[in-house]
Structures are given as structure tokens and as C-alpha cells.
Amino acid sequence: MNSDTKDYSYEIKRLDPEEHTEVFKLFNGEAGVIEDYVRVGPKGYWFPLGFAELAPKIYNMEVRTDDVWVMSFPKSGTTWIQELVWQVENNFDYAKAENISLLERFTFIEGAMLFIGKKAQTVLQRNEKAKGFLDLLSMSFDQVMSSMPSPRFFKSHLPLSLLPPALLDSCRVVHVARDPRDVAVSFYHHYQFFISTGFTGSFKQFWNLFIDNKIDWTPYFENVKESWRMRDHPNMLFLFYEDALRDLPSTVKSVAAFLGKAVTEEQISRLCDHLAFDNFKKNKSVNFEVFRGMDLTSKEGTFMRKGKAGGWREYFDEEMLQQAQRWMEHNLRDTDLTFPSL
Numbered sequence: 001m002n003s004d005t006k007d008y009s010y011e012i013k014r015l016d017p018e019e020h021t022e023v024f025k026l027f028n029g030e031a032g033v034i035e036d037y038v039r040v041g042p043k044g045y046w047f048p049l050g051f052a053e054l055a056p057k058i059y060n061m062e063v064r065t066d067d068v069w070v071m072s073f074p075k076s077g078t079t080w081i082q083e084l085v086w087q088v089e090n091n092f093d094y095a096k097a098e099n100i101s102l103l104e105r106f107t108f109i110e111g112a113m114l115f116i117g118k119k120a121q122t123v124l125q126r127n128e129k130a131k132g133f134l135d136l137l138s139m140s141f142d143q144v145m146s147s148m149p150s151p152r153f154f155k156s157h158l159p160l161s162l163l164p165p166a167l168l169d170s171c172r173v174v175h176v177a178r179d180p181r182d183v184a185v186s187f188y189h190h191y192q193f194f195i196s197t198g199f200t201g202s203f204k205q206f207w208n209l210f211i212d213n214k215i216d217w218t219p220y221f222e223n224v225k226e227s228w229r230m231r232d233h234p235n236m237l238f239l240f241y242e243d244a245l246r247d248l249p250s251t252v253k254s255v256a257a258f259l260g261k262a263v264t265e266e267q268i269s270r271l272c273d274h275l276a277f278d279n280f281k282k283n284k285s286v287n288f289e290v291f292r293g294m295d296l297t298s299k300e301g302t303f304m305r306k307g308k309a310g311g312w313r314e315y316f317d318e319e320m321l322q323q324a325q326r327w328m329e330h331n332l333r334d335t336d337l338t339f340p341s342l
């Protein structure tokens, strides 16, 4: 299947039905039941079918020089770094941040792919309070692009190759990466937490899908390595979740220097307090508790779950340890990327 829009050369291939059945027997949410999936481009990035329509629009979108992007593979600390970046760029406007949720302050560029067609209808039938959020995600791409005041803030889990080619030469991009084993554990909980995804299998089954590149946005390493390769570009700041956990003030200073903002020790200290996990978890503007009232999430669990590094050790048996080691060695052999946790 090829996108019908000009200027998009990546092949978009639909998943064959047998593979779909095999993967989605472990899901009970709407995701696998009423949604088709695609693999995009030579690296085979895996997405819900809704991405096919968005892909050329995103790739060809106009970039403004004062745009600010926060990129990551999902569950790498994106929300945390988004709030950090937004606060530094907006001169620590805590009052504004309290009144406007992070969902509105950043445009999730590919977010609309998650709730389209029958899936959106099912979500709305369950609870019509989700309408505002679905409208926010699915607002026509052109409308979002034309009406947004500068500076625009974008969040994306897409790899650089699927974003506008002029992105890095035009505006500032922050990428945050995290040890993939912790990412997998966090994503597993995310897939249970969000009702429409509804993963029913074990962590081991999820892990196997994850390293087999059959989970949204995978392959993990291809995504991270695309940004890592560009880490010395003056418009790219590459961060690690583990570094931010270990020394948040240094991460704030790096972001401030990157964004060209002078910050005082007092401002840094207040921001670190604002971003501390226990405070962040309670912060309604960022903690996604709003989804609970829309029946988008399960009763148990929270988006802000543990906020730690190395928790994966409790989830891996001996076989998975070995598998993880082989998988990581294989994917890291052609790069000097190393994770602070290794």
C-alpha cells in the first residue's frame, strides 16, 4: 500500500491477517479487535493503520524556526522532559502550566492515529466525556498547523526519518532515551493501563513482541539510533532518563543552555522540586489522571508509576536476561551509543 499523497516515498505495508491474529490474540482492548496495522519504510516501523493517512502530512509539514520538539521512544520519560522544556522555554510560568494541561501545551503530532474510526466510536460509547480529548487529538492537521501560535511545542515518538527532513536544520529538538528494558516494563504497564490497548498476556509475552518489533513505534533501537547519530547537531539535545534521575539540576542546566536561557540556581531548584516524582505524580496538569474520568484507563494503576531506573530486574528470568543481552549487543554493535545504566 502506498500513501496517496505526493512527496512520501516510504512504503506503507499492511500487516497480513495471520500475523495480525497471532499478535492480537493477547489483546482484549479495541486496539487489536477493530484496528489494522502497518509497517512503514525500510526499517518497518509498526503503527496502527491511522498512521498511513498522517504520515505524509507530518513528513511534509512546514517547520517554524521557533518550534520546540520533544522526541522519544514511548515510556522514556517524555512527559517529564516535556514539562522541563516547557518551563524553561516559558520562563517558569507555573501558573499557566497549572491551568493548561500538558496535553494542550504540546501537540502530539502522530496522536490522532491512536483513536480513529470505529475505535473512537467505541471509546465515546463507553464514556462521552472522552470527546474533548479525542477532538483535541484528531483536530484536522491543517487546522492545528495554521492556528497554533508560536512558539509551537510538539511531542513525537516518531523516528527522525519519519519527521520533516528539514526539522533539525530548522528548529530545536530534544530527544530523551531510556534503557530499553525499563522502557519495555513501563510500556507493558501502559498497555494494561489504557483500556483501548488492553494487553492480557504476561510481561514475557509482551517483551517478545517488543523485541520482535510488533508493538507500536518499534523497532526501539532504530528509533533511538536515528537521533543518537544526530546528537552533535547544534539543534539536537540528546538526554538520558537515567541521567535526569541521577542529577536533575544538571539536566535542567543542559536544557537551559540548549534553549539559550539564563537560569539562576533558585529557578533550577524550584523547577527540580516541581519535577520531583512525588510532586509530579500529584500534578493534575501532567499526570494524565484526567483519562480516568473518561474511562480511557483502568481503575488500577497510574501513568506516573514508579519513576525509577533498573526496575526491569524484577521482571526478567534467566532466559530473558540472556535474550536481552544478545538483543542489545546485536543492536549496539554498529554504534557508540551506551546507556548510563549499563
Ligand code: A3P
Residues within 6 Å of the ligand: 072, 073, 074, 075, 076, 077, 078, 079, 080, 182, 185, 186, 187, 189, 275, 276, 277, 280, 303, 304, 305, 306, 307, 308
Ligand atoms: P515508569 O512506568 O517506569 O514509572 P513517558 O512520559 O515517556 O510515557 O514515560 C513515562 C515514564 O516516565 C514512567 O515510568 C513514569 O513514571 C516516568 N516519569 C514520569 N515523570 C517522572 C518524574 N518526574 N520522575 C521520574 N520518572 C518519571
